[in-house]
Structures are given as C-alpha cells and as structure tokens.
Amino acid sequence: MNVRVRFLRFRASVSLLLMASLIFSILSFQEKTASAAGESNYKIIGYYPSWGAYGRAYHVWDIDASKVTHINYAFADICWNGIHGNPDPTGPNPQTWTCQDENGTIQVPNGSIVLGDPWIDAQQTNPGDSWSDPIRGNLKQLILLKQANPHLKTIISVGGWSWSNRFSDTAATQQTRENFANSAVNFLRKYQFDGIDLDWEYPVSGGLPGNGYRPEDKRNYTLLLQEVRNKLDAAGAQDGKHYLLTIAAGAGPSFRQNTELANIAGIVDWINIMTYDFNGGWQSISAHNAPLYYDPAASAAGVPDAQEFNGAAAVQGFLDAGVPAAKIVLGVPFYGRGWSGCANANNGQYRSCTGTPPGTWESGVFDFTDLQNNYINKNGYTRYWNDTAKVPYLYNPANGNFISYDDTESLGHKTAFIQSRSLGGAMFWEFSGDRNRTLLNKLSGDLLGGGGGNPDPGGDTTAPTAPANLRVTGKTSTSVSLAWNASSDNVGVTGYIVKYGGSSVNVTGTTATVGGLASGTSYTFTVQARDAAGNISPASNAVTATTDAATGVQPWAPGVSYSINDQVTYNGVVYRCIQAHTSLTGWEPPNVPALWQPV
Incomplete structure (x- = not known):
C-alpha cells in the first residue's frame, strides 16, 4: 500500500472518529438538557424567626420543609465586651444580655457570633426532649427537621434590623474579622448548620440611629466576607462539604452605593434582596409594600423614591453593579402593610393617611393568613388590583384602612419575573405569616415544578407502611416513653412523626420520650413514618397513657427562695429552677423562662 492510500484511509478513520465523537457529544448534551428540564435549580429560602415559638405559637415542626430548599434561622447576634443586643431606644427590643450558649454565660472574643435567644434557641425543652439533652430548643428541632428532609439545608442568619449595631466594629480590624469568621465555623459545626447569612442593616449608613457606622464599612464588608469565606472553605475541606455564605441586601440604591457588590458577588453563594418594605407606616401616604414594577402614578402622588423602590428596579440595579443573575434571589413578603384614615378616593391608594391600624402582631403589619x-373581601374590605405594579390591595371606606400585600396572583408575576431574568430563586419573610401555606404552595409549584424542595428523581410516590405495635414503655409525671416496630419502604424510611393532641415530634429511631407533659393527664399517641420523597405513612395504632401524679414536688409560691434544680408544680406542669432567686408575685414559671424550665 502506497503512502497516499494509507494517508487517505487514516484521514477517513479520523473523520469517522470525529463524527462519532460529535454525535455522542450532541446526544449527551441533549440528554443533560432533557434531564435539567425535569429538575429545578431554583432556590426557595424561608426565614424562621426564633420568636415564632413564643406568642405566635408557630414551631419549627409546623414548617412544611418539602416546599423549600433552605431555611434561614433568625437571628444570631455578635458579642462585644461580654454582651450582645442593641440598647438603641428607637429599636423594637432596646436591651442587652450577657453572651451565652446553651449552658449559660460564656467569655468569647469581641466579634464572635453567639445565640440571640439562648432559651428558645437551645435551652427550652420541647416535646420529645429531655432536660439533659445538650442542645434543645429550636436548634434541635431544626436538626430533626433536616433528618426527616434530607434535601433541606439550614443557614444561621446573623444581625437583622435589631442586631446590626456591632457589624461595623467587627468588620473594622483583621483581628475582629478573624474572630467572627472563626466563630462562624464553630457555630455551624456545633449546631449543625449548612451555612451563614450576614444580615447587616446597613453598612456606611441606614438602619437604627444608634448603630455603629464608618465610611470604611464599604471596603470592610468585603474583607469580612472574604475572611469568612476563607475559614468556611478550610473547614469544608476538612468536613467534606461546602459551607454556604450568603447576605441579605437592601433593595434601594444606597445599599449598592455603600457596598462593593461586584466583589461581594465573587465571594458569596448568593444574595437575598429584601424587595419589600418599600413603603409603610413611617410615611403618611399609602403605597405598596412590595411592588414588582414602577407605577408612575405613585411618583405623581408624591410617594418617595417610587421609581427606585420596586422589585424590577432593585434587581436591575444589582445586575448593573456586576452581580450575576443566578446569584440574585428575589425577596417576597408573607405579610402586608397598612395605613388608617386614608382619603376615600382612588380606593385609598396613593392617598394621604393619618396613621396605622392594629395589625396581626404589631401596628400596621398583617400576616397573609x-x-x-379576616380581610380579603370580608368585613367591609374590598380587594383591588394594581395592574402596573402587579400587586393587590385592600380598602375599607368606612374606616379608611388601606392594606398592601402579596397573594398568589402577584406571586405568579414575581415567579415569572424570576424565571424570565434567570434569577437564583425566591426568599420570603417569614413562615408563620402563611399558616395556610397558600403562598408557599404557589412559590413551590411555580419554581420547583410542583415537586417541592424534596426532589425525588425516581418519582417515588409510594408511602411507607404504617408503624406497628405502638406501645408505652414507661412514663413519669411529665413524660411518656414509646416504642414501635419499624416501617418498611420501597426506598427507605428517613424518620417518624409522633403525634398527640395538636402537637407532633420528629424522631429518627423507633423509640421516643415525649416530655413537657402535664402530670396526671391522659394523652393519646400515634406514629407515622416518612420517606426521603416526603411520603407519609398511615398512622399506627393509637395508644393512650396517663402521666403519673406529681409527688414530692411543692406548688410554686411567691416569697420562696429557690435554688438551681429545685422543682415546683404550676398548673399541673413541673418546672426546674435554672437560676437561683426569691419568687415574687407575677414571676410564675410560665412568665419567666429565664428562671424556670419545664421538666
């Protein structure tokens, strides 16, 4: 065979190989594209405020974790000279506390992250806990929620409106930046979080008047985030995971001017823009809490900064500042804002008003539920729609109350906006505002394809079998111990839900001790199993147990000196003293959780 023939055959072979490679690449790309089309890369991030477990009576176990990808727990604080908190009298909670962990007062370097409310965060005994558990409270319940929902990631949010007073000091020096970053790693590891969210309101200017500010905040914020990123990456390499770093960002132009957004975007995993609270009772003219688009009628009526204060303008500002679209998360409110005494014209919209009406928990603020x-087309309120801003509102001509809020229609426009701009997803404040899950279901259905945040590529819809042979294995005056036979599942059981009355407890094994019960009281229990896809089994057989009567424990009384670990009864519940004191009238155990803890 001559050289020319060998060359032609070689060239033909190469051509065939290249063509085969090209075809394989095209098919592979098509397969990946088809696969990606069936899954969602959007994030849905919900804030859970620690105080939700107090008067709101909304607990971690009330969260439908299948509809979100991440939970931001609000808030941790920054310790400085042994205390945390913000004494600014204009703030909602102007006081300070000693820096504490789940065991009591601690000594940590300035700039360290500490629990914001140690009692509700990690000390309170919830059903299923024992007072001897090292970590209890909301943080234990978040850990259990993740065990039952393997897709879920939890993030500790630091600061917020009330507790941003020490960010400027912390970011100001290399030493305090290192203190903050080191404490971030320790906090995530200790309390089993997957990341940290910095909610600094705000660098350079803004926020509460008593907060610390410096012109250098603009540069120092970037340096602080870079230090945290470095420490998280080093810890992640040791722990075999990627720790998340995010920030909550103001939506107005001042935040963009006072931060190095392009540099920050290269450090953080994403940015949650607080595209709400654009208007509220601090101004005398009614307007919209979270308009998606600019309404020229707002400017014409004198609404401040209307051209900048809307979701679309905020997102465009971040894009123009160099933030990639995929790292922008749009904030949506699960609440509305209202005014009272608004003039009866234009259905109360963009009118002069005299004040704010009583809200759900605070003046002028209404949970969506x-x-x-109680309000939407009820009790004298009529729903109207602003088709320019793409938001609904309510007006009652009898009292002049105007309320701006979001519903499923406005969220549909916002999720379409997220998709059309290829943004990273949606963030909302906060879970307890939507107890009927109307808004949460809308976000999940639009952004997660209806499958929720608990993805199951195999399409598993088979529920586990019901747990069998539920039985009582022990009881005290304040607890009942249970055991049951394991359920089976086609993929695998990830946990169990123990239910009694209106309460529930998540556990991973086939035993549970439900604590914090009233003495001499009858309780009926059932158990259900949960799998990784979120399928829930039928209930087990029900068992009823009556807690023992309290013996040897005296009722609480004023004027008595109590020592640590003394126990008393109050309204049938046994409490343990956690701080020595002499009781006074009004210091009944349920009223002073800093002194008494349910056993």
Whole structure:
C-alpha cells in the first residue's frame, strides 16, 4: 500500500472518529438538557424567626420543609465586651444580655457570633426532649427537621434590623474579622448548620440611629466576607462539604452605593434582596409594600423614591453593579402593610393617611393568613388590583384602612419575573405569616415544578407502611416513653412523626420520650413514618397513657427562695429552677423562662 492510500484511509478513520465523537457529544448534551428540564435549580429560602415559638405559637415542626430548599434561622447576634443586643431606644427590643450558649454565660472574643435567644434557641425543652439533652430548643428541632428532609439545608442568619449595631466594629480590624469568621465555623459545626447569612442593616449608613457606622464599612464588608469565606472553605475541606455564605441586601440604591457588590458577588453563594418594605407606616401616604414594577402614578402622588423602590428596579440595579443573575434571589413578603384614615378616593391608594391600624402582631403589619381569613373581601374590605405594579390591595371606606400585600396572583408575576431574568430563586419573610401555606404552595409549584424542595428523581410516590405495635414503655409525671416496630419502604424510611393532641415530634429511631407533659393527664399517641420523597405513612395504632401524679414536688409560691434544680408544680406542669432567686408575685414559671424550665 502506497503512502497516499494509507494517508487517505487514516484521514477517513479520523473523520469517522470525529463524527462519532460529535454525535455522542450532541446526544449527551441533549440528554443533560432533557434531564435539567425535569429538575429545578431554583432556590426557595424561608426565614424562621426564633420568636415564632413564643406568642405566635408557630414551631419549627409546623414548617412544611418539602416546599423549600433552605431555611434561614433568625437571628444570631455578635458579642462585644461580654454582651450582645442593641440598647438603641428607637429599636423594637432596646436591651442587652450577657453572651451565652446553651449552658449559660460564656467569655468569647469581641466579634464572635453567639445565640440571640439562648432559651428558645437551645435551652427550652420541647416535646420529645429531655432536660439533659445538650442542645434543645429550636436548634434541635431544626436538626430533626433536616433528618426527616434530607434535601433541606439550614443557614444561621446573623444581625437583622435589631442586631446590626456591632457589624461595623467587627468588620473594622483583621483581628475582629478573624474572630467572627472563626466563630462562624464553630457555630455551624456545633449546631449543625449548612451555612451563614450576614444580615447587616446597613453598612456606611441606614438602619437604627444608634448603630455603629464608618465610611470604611464599604471596603470592610468585603474583607469580612472574604475572611469568612476563607475559614468556611478550610473547614469544608476538612468536613467534606461546602459551607454556604450568603447576605441579605437592601433593595434601594444606597445599599449598592455603600457596598462593593461586584466583589461581594465573587465571594458569596448568593444574595437575598429584601424587595419589600418599600413603603409603610413611617410615611403618611399609602403605597405598596412590595411592588414588582414602577407605577408612575405613585411618583405623581408624591410617594418617595417610587421609581427606585420596586422589585424590577432593585434587581436591575444589582445586575448593573456586576452581580450575576443566578446569584440574585428575589425577596417576597408573607405579610402586608397598612395605613388608617386614608382619603376615600382612588380606593385609598396613593392617598394621604393619618396613621396605622392594629395589625396581626404589631401596628400596621398583617400576616397573609390573617388577611386571608379576616380581610380579603370580608368585613367591609374590598380587594383591588394594581395592574402596573402587579400587586393587590385592600380598602375599607368606612374606616379608611388601606392594606398592601402579596397573594398568589402577584406571586405568579414575581415567579415569572424570576424565571424570565434567570434569577437564583425566591426568599420570603417569614413562615408563620402563611399558616395556610397558600403562598408557599404557589412559590413551590411555580419554581420547583410542583415537586417541592424534596426532589425525588425516581418519582417515588409510594408511602411507607404504617408503624406497628405502638406501645408505652414507661412514663413519669411529665413524660411518656414509646416504642414501635419499624416501617418498611420501597426506598427507605428517613424518620417518624409522633403525634398527640395538636402537637407532633420528629424522631429518627423507633423509640421516643415525649416530655413537657402535664402530670396526671391522659394523652393519646400515634406514629407515622416518612420517606426521603416526603411520603407519609398511615398512622399506627393509637395508644393512650396517663402521666403519673406529681409527688414530692411543692406548688410554686411567691416569697420562696429557690435554688438551681429545685422543682415546683404550676398548673399541673413541673418546672426546674435554672437560676437561683426569691419568687415574687407575677414571676410564675410560665412568665419567666429565664428562671424556670419545664421538666
């Protein structure tokens, strides 16, 4: 065979190989594209405020974790000279506390992250806990929620409106930046979080008047985030995971001017823009809490900064500042804002008003569920729609109350906006505002394809079998111990839900001790199993147990000196003293959780 023939055959072979490679690449790309089309890369991030477990009576176990990808727990604080908190009298909670962990007062370097409310965060005994558990409270419940929902990631949010007073000091020096970053790693590891969210309101200017500010905040914020990123990456390499770093960002132009957004975007995993609170009771003219688009009628009526204060303008500002679209998360409110005494013209919209009406929990602020149950086309309120801003509102001509809020229609426009701009997803404040899950279901259905945040590529819809042979294995005056036979599942059981009355407890094994019960009281229990896809089994057999009567424990009384670990009864519940004191009238155990803890 001559050289020319060998060359032609070689060239033909190469051509065939290249063509085969090209075809394989095209098919592979098509397969990946088809696969990606069936899954969602959007994030849905919900804030859970620690105080939700107090008067709101909304607990971690009330969260439908299948509808979100991440939970931001709000808030941790920064320790400085042994204390944390913000004494600014204009703030909602102007006081300070000693820096504490789940065991009591601690000594840590300035700039360290500490629990914001140690009692509710990690000390309170919830059903299923024992007072001897090292970590209890909301943080234990978050850990259990993740065990039951393997897709879920939890993030500790630091600061917020009330507790941003020490960010400027912390970011100001290399030493305090290192203190903050080191404490971030320790906090994530200790309390089993997957990341940290910095909610600094705000660098350079803004926020509460008593907060610390410096012109250098603009540069120092970037340096602080870079230090945290370095420490998280080093820890992640040791722990075999990627720790998340995010920030909550103001939506107005001042935040963009006072931060190095392009540099920050290269450090953080994403940025949650607080595209709400654009207007509220601090101004005398009614307007919209979270308009998606600019309404020229707002400017014409004198609404401040209307051209900048809307979701679309905020997102465009971040894009123009160099933030990639995929790292922008749009904030949506699960609440509305209202005004009272608004002039009866234009259905109360963009009118002069005299004040704010009583809200759900605070003046002028309404949970969506409250609006849904009591206001929307009820009790003299009529729903209207602003088709320019793409938001609904309510007006009652009898009292002049105007309420701006979001519903499923406005969220549909916002999720379409997220998709059309290829943004990273949606963030909302906060879970307890939507107890009927109307808004949460809308976000999940639009952004997660209806499958929720608990993805199951195999399409598993088979529920586990019901747990069998539920039985009582022990009881005290304040607890009942249970055991049951394991359920089976086609993929695998990830946990169990123990239910009694209106309460529930998540556990991973086939035993549970439900604590914090009233003495001499009958309780009926059932158990259900949960799998990784979120399928829930039928209930087990029910068992009823009556807790023992309290013996040897005296009722609480004023004027008595109590020592640590003394126990008393109050309204049938046994409490343990956690701080020595002499009781006074009004210091009944349920009223002073800093002194008494349910056993």
